[in-house]
Amino acid sequence: MHLIRVAERNERVNMLEIPATSRLKYLGSESPYLLISAPNQLLVFFFCMLALCIQNAWANADRLQLYHHIAEGNYMIGDLAGAERGIEQMLRLDESYAPALALKARVLMEQQETERALDTSRQASRSAPQNLEYQLLEALILGHLGKRGDALKKIDSVIALATPGGEDALVAQQLKGLIEMAEGNWEEAAEVFKAMSRTTHKQSESSRRLASEAYLEKAKDHLKNGNGAAAILSIDQAITLYEKVSGTEALQAKTSLKLLRARTLVRIGKPKEAISGLRQLLAGSPENLEVITTLASIYARTGDWDSLDELVEPLAAQPELIDVTLYLEGRIALARDRVGTARKKFEEAIELQKNKETGLLPSLLFYRGLCLQRLDRKEQATAAMEEAMKKGFQPETADEAVVLAKMLLRAGEAELAIPILEKNLLSTEKDPKFANAWSVLGRAHEKAGNTSLAISALNESLSLQTNQSVSLALRGSLLRQIGDLEGALADYENASALDPSNKSLLYALSLTYLQLGQLQYAEQKLGQAVQSSPQQRGQVLLHSLLAYASGKSSTAAFSLEKYFELATEETNSSAHYLNYLLHADAKGLNDPVIDYLKGKASRKEVLDWAGRAETPEFARSRICSAAYWLAQKEHLHGANVLRDELLKIALETGTPENPEWQFARWHSKEVERNN
Numbered sequence: 263m264h265l266i267r268v269a270e271r272n273e274r275v276n277m278l279e280i281p282a283t284s285r286l287k288y289l290g291s292e293s294p295y296l297l298i299s300a301p302n303q304l305l306v307f308f309f310c311m312l313a314l315c316i317q318n319a320w321a322n323a324d325r326l327q328l329y330h331h332i333a334e335g336n337y338m339i340g341d342l343a344g345a346e347r348g349i350e351q352m353l354r355l356d357e358s359y360a361p362a363l364a365l366k367a368r369v370l371m372e373q374q375e376t377e378r379a380l381d382t383s384r385q386a387s388r389s390a391p392q393n394l395e396y397q398l399l400e401a402l403i404l405g406h407l408g409k410r411g412d413a414l415k416k417i418d419s420v421i422a423l424a425t426p427g428g429e430d431a432l433v434a435q436q437l438k439g440l441i442e443m444a445e446g447n448w449e450e451a452a453e454v455f456k457a458m459s460r461t462t463h464k465q466s467e468s469s470r471r472l473a474s475e476a477y478l479e480k481a482k483d484h485l486k487n488g489n490g491a492a493a494i495l496s497i498d499q500a501i502t503l504y505e506k507v508s509g510t511e512a513l514q515a516k517t518s519l520k521l522l523r524a525r526t527l528v529r530i531g532k533p534k535e536a537i538s539g540l541r542q543l544l545a546g547s548p549e550n551l552e553v554i555t556t557l558a559s560i561y562a563r564t565g566d567w568d569s570l571d572e573l574v575e576p577l578a579a580q581p582e583l584i585d586v587t588l589y590l591e592g593r594i595a596l597a598r599d600r601v602g603t604a605r606k607k608f609e610e611a612i613e614l615q616k617n618k619e620t621g622l623l624p625s626l627l628f629y630r631g632l633c634l635q636r637l638d639r640k641e642q643a644t645a646a647m648e649e650a651m652k653k654g655f656q657p658e659t660a661d662e663a664v665v666l667a668k669m670l671l672r673a674g675e676a677e678l679a680i681p682i683l684e685k686n687l688l689s690t691e692k693d694p695k696f697a698n699a700w701s702v703l704g705r706a707h708e709k710a711g712n713t714s715l716a717i718s719a720l721n722e723s724l725s726l727q728t729n730q731s732v733s734l735a736l737r738g739s740l741l742r743q744i745g746d747l748e749g750a751l752a753d754y755e756n757a758s759a760l761d762p763s764n765k766s767l768l769y770a771l772s773l774t775y776l777q778l779g780q781l782q783y784a785e786q787k788l789g790q791a792v793q794s795s796p797q798q799r800g801q802v803l804l805h806s807l808l809a810y811a812s813g814k815s816s817t818a819a820f821s822l823e824k825y826f827e828l829a830t831e832e833t834n835s836s837a838h839y840l841n842y843l844l845h846a847d848a849k850g851l852n853d854p855v856i857d858y859l860k861g862k863a864s865r866k867e868v869l870d871w872a873g874r875a876e877t878p879e880f881a882r883s884r885i886c887s888a889a890y891w892l893a894q895k896e897h898l899h900g901a902n903v904l905r906d907e908l909l910k911i912a913l914e915t916g917t918p919e920n921p922e923w924q925f926a927r928w929h930s931k932e933v934e935r936n937n
Contacts, residue, residue, distance in 0.1 A: 326352050330361050337369060345369050360390035364399055371403060379403050394420050394430040398437060405441045413441055439472055448480030452499070467511065474500040474515065481526070488688075490530030497523045517543065521556055531691040533564045551577070555586060562593045563659055570594060585611045589626055596633060605633035624655035632665060644669055660686045660699040667702050676709035697727035704736060713740055731760040735767055738774075747778050765795045772804075777918055781812045781928045792821065799828035803837055804921065810840055811925040819844050836922075839891040843898065855888050859895050865904075868892060869911070886916025890926045897929075906933065 333348025346369060352362035363386035370379035380403045386396040397420050404413035417438045424431035439455045442448075455473035481496035497519060504516040520543050527536035540557045547553060554573055561570035570590060578587045592607030608630040615623045631646030647655075647669050657663040663686040667679035683703040687696060700723035707716035720737040724730060738753030751774045758767040768791035775784035785808040792798070792805050806821035818840065825837055826849070838851040839859065848856045854871045857863035872888040875881035893908035909926045916923030 326355055326359055326362070329355075330365070333362075333365055337365060337372075342369050342372055358385075358389045360386045360393060360396060363389060364396050367399060367403065371406065376403060376407050380407065394424055394434070398430070398434055401434075401437060401441075405437075405444065410441050410444065414438060417441070436469070436472070439476070443476055443479060446479075446483070448476045448483070448496075452476040452480070470503050470507070470512075471515070474503055474519070477503075478522070485526070485529070490526070490532075493526055493530070494523065497526060517547065517550065517553070521552060524556060524560070528560055528563065533560055536560055537564075549576075551580065551583065555583075558590055562590060565597065567594050567597050585614045585620070585622055585626075588614075589622060589629075592626075592629060596629065596636075601633050601636045605630060605637070608633065621654075624650045624653040627653060628655050628662070628666070635665075644673070657682060657686055660696050663687070664699050664702050667706060671702075671706060671709060674709075676706045679706040680710060680712075692726060694727045697723045697730065697733075699723075700726065701730060701733045701736075704733065708736065708740060713743060716740055717744075729760055731757040731764070731767075734760070735764075735770065738770065742770075742774055742777070747774055750774050751778065763794070765791050768794070769801060772808075776808070776921065776924050779924060779927055779931075781808055781924070785809050785812050785814065785817075789817070796824065797828065799825055802828060803834055807836060807840060807921060807925070810844075811928055815844065836887070836891075839894075843891075843894055855891050858892055865892060865908070882915045882917075883920055886912045886920050886926070887922040889915065890922040890929075893926070893929070902933075906930075909933075 329348045329352045333345045333352070336342075336344030336348060345365065349362050349366045349369065352359050353366075356362075363382055367379045367383040367386060370376070370382060380400065383396060383400040383403055387393075387400055390396060397416060401413045401416040401420070404410070404416060417434050420434040421431055421438075424434060436455075439452075452473045455469040455476060477496045477500035481493040481500075484490070484493035484496060501516060501519045501523070504512045504519070520539060524536040524540050524543075527533065527539070537557065537560055540553060540560070544550065544553050544557065554576060558570055558573045558577065561567070561573065571594060574587060574590050574594070577583050577590070580587075588607045588611035592604045592611070595601075595607060596604035608626050612623065612626045612630065615626065627646050627650035631643045631650060633643075634640075634646060635643035647666060651666070655666075657666055660683075663683050667683050670676070670679040670682075680703065683699060683706060687699055687703060700719050704716045704719035704723060707713075707719055717737060717740050720733050720740070723733050724737070734753045734757035738750040738757065741747075741753060742750035751771070754767060754771045754774060758764065758771060761767065768787050772784045772788035772791065775781070775787060785805065788801060788805040788808060792802055796802065802821050803825045806818045806825060809815075809821060810818035822837060822840055822844065826833065826841075829837070833849075833851075835851065835853065835855070838848050839855055842848045842856060842859050848859075854863050854868045858865065858868045868888050869885055872884040873881045875884055889908045889912035893905045893912065896902075896905040896908060909930050912922060912926035913930065916926070918924065
C-alpha cells in the first residue's frame with residue numbers, strides 16, 4: 263500500500279503570536295533620551311521598545327525557521343534523535359509553534375507512539391487552524407490508528423474548506439483514496455483517483471496510477487473469492503484509464519495491464535481468450551519481447567507446439583534470451599517424443615544458469631527430471647525434481663502437478679502433494695483431460711487419511727471420465743471404509759467389468775459381499791480370484807471357509823487341502839477347526855476348541871478360555887469365533903437348541919468385521935428359512 267507524507271510548509275510567522283518579552287537593558291541617567299521633554303521622552307521610549315520587540319520577534323522567527331529546517335532535515339535522513347533536539351529547541355522558544363508540533367507528530371509516528379502523535383497533530387491544528395496540512399496530518403494518523411471512518415470525515419472537512427483544484431484539495435483527495443484502499447473499498451478509491459485525474463498533467467498521471475492500482479487490488483480480491491470473470495472486468499477498468507491517453511508512459515502501462523489480463527485469463531482456465539488478446543497486442547508491437555515470451559509460455563502450457571515453433575525464431579535472435587530459447591526448444595522436442603534432444607536442450611540451458619541463476623532454473627531442472635524419468639533413470643529423475651522444488655518450482659499445468667505429485671506420493675509426502683494439485687485444479691474448467699489429475703489428488707488425500715476429501719476428488723475425476731477402473735476401485739475401497747457397502751459394491755463391479763483380469767478387484771468384491779452377508783456371491787468371486795492367483799494362502803483359506811459356510815463341503819475341502827500345502831509355517835486355527843469337522847483330523851493342533859469338537863471339553867471351559875485375551879475387543883472376537891465353531895459341531899450332531907444358543911452368542915459378541923460373525927449370521931438365516 264502506498265504511503266503518503268504530508269510535507270510541512272515554511273509559514274510566515276504571525277507577529278501577534280510571538281510573546282512580547284522585552285530584553286531592554288536599564289537606561290541610565292546618561293541616556294540621550296533623558297534630554298528630551300517628558301511627553302516626547304515617553305513617545306521615543308515607546309518607539310524604542312516597539313523596535314526592539316519587533317527586532318527580537320524577527321530574530322526568534324529566523325531562529326525558529328532555522329531550527330525547523332535542521333530538524334526536518336534530520337527527520338528526512340532518519341535521524342529521529344537529531345530531529346527531536348531541534349523540535350525541543352523550537353518549542354522552548356514557542357511552545358505553540360505549529361510547524362514544530364507537526365514535525366513532532368511525525369517523529370512520534372515513526373516511533374510507533376501513534377496516540378501521542380494524534381494529540382500533537384491536534385495541537386498543531388489548534389495553533390494554526392488556517393493551515394489545512396495539519397488537519398490532513400491528523401487524518402493520516404487517524405488512518406494509522408485504524409480509525410478510518412474518523413479520518414475520512416476529517417478529510418471531507420478539509421476538501422470542503424480547501425480551494426478546489428488547489429494543493430490542499432489534491433493532497434486530501436489522494437489521502438482519501440489511499441484510506442479507501444486500506445479499507446478495501448477499491449471501487450470508491452478508484453473513483454476518487456479518477457476524479458483527480460482531471461487536474462494538472464502531472465497530477466493526472468499519478469492519479470491514474472493509483473486508480474489503476476485500486477482496480478488491480480479489486481481484481482485480486484475477486485480471484486481470491488474464485489470470481490475470475492469479475493477479476494477480468496476490474497483489470498479492464500484499469501486498462502480503460504489509459505485508452506485515450508497518449509505518450510510512452512501510458513503505452514507501457516496499458517501493455518503491462520494487457521499482459522496481466524492475459525496471464526489472469528490463463529489462470530482462470532481461459533487460455534484461448536488470452537492468446538487472442540496477446541496476438542492483437544503483438545500485431546501492434548511485433549518486437550515486444552515480453553509479449554512474445556508470454557505468448558510462448560501460454561503455447562507451451564496449452565501444448566500448441568506448432569504455434570510455439572513460430573515464436574522461437576525471433577527469441578533465438580536475442581543473445582540475452584538464449585536460455586529461454588533452449589527451454590522452449592526442449593519443451594517442443596519433449597512433446598514430440600525426442601527425449602534425448604530435449605534433455606540436451608535443458609542441460610545446456612542449466613549450464614548457462616550457473617552464471618546468472620534466474621526464475622527459469624526450477625523449470626529447467628523439473629523438465630530435465632521428466633526426461634530422465636522417460637529414460638527410466640528414476641533415481642536421477644527424482645533427484646532433479648527434488649532440486650527443482652528446492653529452487654522454488656511451482657507447476658503451471660495440471661500435467662506438471664501430476665508428475666510432481668506422483669513423485670511425492672512415492673516418497674511418502676502426500677501432504678506436500680495435495681496443495682500442488684489443488685492449486686492447479688480448483689480454478690480449472692471441467693474438462694476430461696483433468697480426470698487423471700483429480701484421481702491423483704484423491705489418492706493423495708487417501709494417503710493423508712482425508713477420506714471424505716479423497717472421495718470428493720474421485721467423484722470429480724469420475725464425473726469427467728467414467729471409465730477409470732483404478733479410480734473406481736479406490737473410491738470403492740474408501741466407501742467400504744465408511745460403511746457404504748452398496749456404493750462400494752457398485753464401484754467394484756464397474757471396475758471389474760473394465761478390468762476383468764484384476765485379481766485384487768475380485769478379492770475386494772468378495773470381501774464386500776461377505777460384509778453384506780451375501781456369502782454365495784462372496785464365495786464365487788473369491789473362487790475366481792483363487793483360480794487366478796492360487797499362491798495367496800490367506801485368500802485360499804477364506805475361500806475354503808466361505809465354501810463350507812455356504813454348504814459347498816467338497817469345494818471347501820479342496821481349497822483347505824491347497825491351503826495346507828501352501829502353509830509351510832504356522833497355520834490358522836480356523837483351518838484346523840474346519841479340517842476336524844470335514845475329516846475328523848486336527849493335524850496336531852491342541853486347543854480347547856479342538857477338545858470340544860472331540861468331546862473332551864465343556865462349552866463353559868472353551869468360552870472362558872476364549873475370553874482371556876489381551877484386550878476386550880480381542881476377547882470378544884475369540885468368543886465369537888469359538889462359539890461359531892462349537893455351533894458347527896452341534897449342527898452336525900443335530901443338537902439344534904445348543905447350535906442356536908451358540909450362534910446367538912457368536913452374534914452378540916462379534917462384529918461384522920469378523921468372518922465368523924458373518925458366517926454365524928448366514929447360518930442363523932438359513933435356519934430361519936428352513937423352519
